[in-house]
Amino acid sequence: MSDKEYREIEAVHERDLPNLLSKFGVFEKFRAGEMKCKFCKEQVTSANIHSVLPESGAVHFICDKPDCIINFSEYIVEKNKGSTNDS
Amino acid sequence: MNLAIYIYQWFGFPLGVAIAISVAVFFIKNPEKFEKWASMIAWLVSRIYTNADYFATKAELQAKLNSFVGSLESHSSAVFPRVKIKWKAKGNDEVVWEEGNAIIVMRDRKHRNKNLVNASYRFTSEILLRKASRHLSKTQKLALDLFATQQILQQESRAALEQFMSDFYVPEIDKREAVRGLTQQYLKIAKVGLFFPTLVQELVYLGSKVFLAKPSQEIIEEVKKLTDFLEKFSEREVGDMDTPNTFSGKYTRCTIRIVASRAAREKGDITNHKEGINYYIRNKIENVYIIGSGEVKNKKFMNEVTSAVLEENTVVEEVKKYSFRGRIKLNGEWVSVKTYLIHLRNPQAIKHLYEENDIELSEE
Numbered sequence: 001m002s003d004k005e006y007r008e009i010e011a012v013h014e015r016d017l018p019n020l021l022s023k024f025g026v027f028e029k030f031r032a033g034e035m036k037c038k039f040c041k042e043q044v045t046s047a048n049i050h051s052v053l054p055e056s057g058a059v060h061f062i063c064d065k066p067d068c069i070i071n072f073s074e075y076i077v078e079k080n081k082g083s084t085n086d087s
Numbered sequence: 088m089n090l091a092i093y094i095y096q097w098f099g100f101p102l103g104v105a106i107a108i109s110v111a112v113f114f115i116k117n118p119e120k121f122e123k124w125a126s127m128i129a130w131l132v133s134r135i136y137t138n139a140d141y142f143a144t145k146a147e148l149q150a151k152l153n154s155f156v157g158s159l160e161s162h163s164s165a166v167f168p169r170v171k172i173k174w175k176a177k178g179n180d181e182v183v184w185e186e187g188n189a190i191i192v193m194r195d196r197k198h199r200n201k202n203l204v205n206a207s208y209r210f211t212s213e214i215l216l217r218k219a220s221r222h223l224s225k226t227q228k229l230a231l232d233l234f235a236t237q238q239i240l241q242q243e244s245r246a247a248l249e250q251f252m253s254d255f256y257v258p259e260i261d262k263r264e265a266v267r268g269l270t271q272q273y274l275k276i277a278k279v280g281l282f283f284p285t286l287v288q289e290l291v292y293l294g295s296k297v298f299l300a301k302p303s304q305e306i307i308e309e310v311k312k313l314t315d316f317l318e319k320f321s322e323r324e325v326g327d328m329d330t331p332n333t334f335s336g337k338y339t340r341c342t343i344r345i346v347a348s349r350a351a352r353e354k355g356d357i358t359n360h361k362e363g364i365n366y367y368i369r370n371k372i373e374n375v376y377i378i379g380s381g382e383v384k385n386k387k388f389m390n391e392v393t394s395a396v397l398e399e400n401t402v403v404e405e406v407k408k409y410s411f412r413g414r415i416k417l418n419g420e421w422v423s424v425k426t427y428l429i430h431l432r433n434p435q436a437i438k439h440l441y442e443e444n445d446i447e448l449s450e451e
Contacts, residue, residue, distance in 0.1 A: 005168040007214045009206065010190045012175045013141060017192060020176035024184070050205065052190045062189075066255045069205070070229060073212040076189060077220075077228075 017046065024052075026059045037063040039071045119157060122150035133196055140196055145172040147199070148206045151243040156215070158242065163284045164406040164430045165291045168217075170210050200247040204240070204255065207247070211236045218294035219287050222306045230269035233259060235287075238277070272318045279321040280413035280426055281343075285376055286317050288430075289339050292373070296338060296438070309336040324416045333367065340372045340436065347379040352388045360392045361399070364431070368400050371436035381410045381425030393429050406430040 012020050021027035029035055035044045038053065044061040050069055053060040062072045114121035129143035153169045160166060175190050176182045191209060193202050212220075212232040220228040233256055240248035260267045276282045290310070316334040320343060323330040333342040344367075346360050367375055377393060379385050390408075397403055413426030 005166070006171045007168045008171050008173045009209060009214075010173050010175050010185075010188055011145075011193045011206075012190050013144070013177065013193050014195060016174075016176040016178070020182055020190070023176065023182035049192050051192060053187070054184050054190075055187050064205075066259055069208065069255075070259070072189070073209065073232070074225060074228075076213055077217070079187065 012052070014046065017049070020052065021059070024054060024059045030061075035059075035061045037061055037065075037068055038075075039063075039068040040065060119150045119154035122146040123154070126150055130196065130199075141174060141177060143196075144193055144199075144202060145174065148172050148203060151203060152207065152210050152239065155239045155242055159283055162280075162409055162411050163288050164432075165288050168214050170206075170214060172206070200244065200250045203244055203247040204236075204251045207239050207243075207251070208232065208236045208255070211239065216287070216290075219290035221294035222296075222303070223290070223310060224307045226263070226265045227269065227307065227310060229259070229263070230266045230273065231287075231290075233266065234270055234273045234277075234282075238282075269314070272314050275321045276314075276317045278414050278421070280411050280428075281317060281321060284411075284428060284430075285341070285343070286314065289313060289341055289374065292437075293339055306338060309338055312336060313339055322416065324419070333372065335370075335372065341374040341376065342367045342372050343376045343378055345379060346377055346389045346392055347385060352385060355388075355391075357388070357392045357395050361395045364392070364396045365399060368396070368403060368433050368436075371433070373433055373436045375431040375433070377429040377431065378413075379427055381427040386410075386427045389427055389429060393431065396431065400433075402433070402435050404432045404434065406432045 018027055018031075021030050026035065030044075033043050033045065036042060037044050038060040040063060042063060042065075044063050048063045048065075049061060050064040051062040051072060053062065053072075062068055123146075126143050126146035129139045129146060133139035133143050149170060149172055156167045156169050174180070191205060193206075212228075216228075216231055216235055220231055223231065236251065237248065237256060240251050260270060273282055273286070276286055293306070293310070313334055313336065316331065319330055320332060332344065334340065344360065344364055351357075351359060364375055364377070377389055379389050393405060393408075397405060408427070408429040410425060410427050413424055414421050415424050416422075
């Protein structure tokens, strides 16, 4: 068992989202509907939130549209490793 | 009845202990199965005690994703990472700012399928296929991620699969023609059982190579050709000797050797197969996949061929051998068959670092 490699996925339960966002200092803005998706720029609410990304001193939000999830995944992979360009 | 009471009185306790030990050993050896059971119980408890859903969600996701990795490893030579879900901001837990660490939002018990779909896609694209997709184009990576996620959900949850297909996969395929084309190819390759054992395996090896000059477009083209090769091979009819069985690229070189000829097997004549495989090894083919019927006699024959090859090529390694349910095309009809695959790797043929000069030389 010990030779298996494990990677972590960080998750927040929707019940704890206000707590997380309060600690990050963005809950009031989120509740007021001022937070936009990093990719499609549409409003992110508790109903359509997919992920939260703390980066460069700001908290970014990603909505649950498939395109935004795909863009987000590409963004994370490229950020971590760099990637090749499509033809 | 008296006999049953007599057996219970004399053997009841030791039998109970033996069963308990067996169950414990089984769960220690199969932690994913333990987590699956534990999550099922926790979901029931969560009806009364809401906070049990933390454990239920975490255990369910880990069990399903890691169970898929386990089955993958039993059918391929690559080792894939497993996953652990880590709760953030749970209750009064301290929240630490972790730069660039994405936090996925999990829903309550009514959205278990959505949680599994989101976690599966994230796991596939960022963890499971990280190495395999290192040198791929965005389109190739997306097609691979979507297809692999579909494979996970197909095995682990039909309900989540339906949600993934309708909300995610189908809309993406409809929008991106190139992804549709690659999906069709993957489907053909997966049908004969070669998607993870051969295609993903080769991409994992490719992902371990470092290209100092970064010839990205060349690699993308080579992966396209590898996929085309495996697609054509998957479509071949039994007895077809015209379809190529060897892919020899600049960075990926593999061959699939079919060992299934009844005549040779009955004669016990391994020479032809052995010499064929020796030829590939001499010609710096990195991976040789020996494939054939999984029937006992044929497996024995394949093992004999392999032993003879290994005896003559001491540097070659037998990476893995395993049985699986594959498909063959016989007179235009697809037939499900027991299949046996032996993977040999030739370390002398492997090059890990490619400089600009290496690439130019290989082009000559």
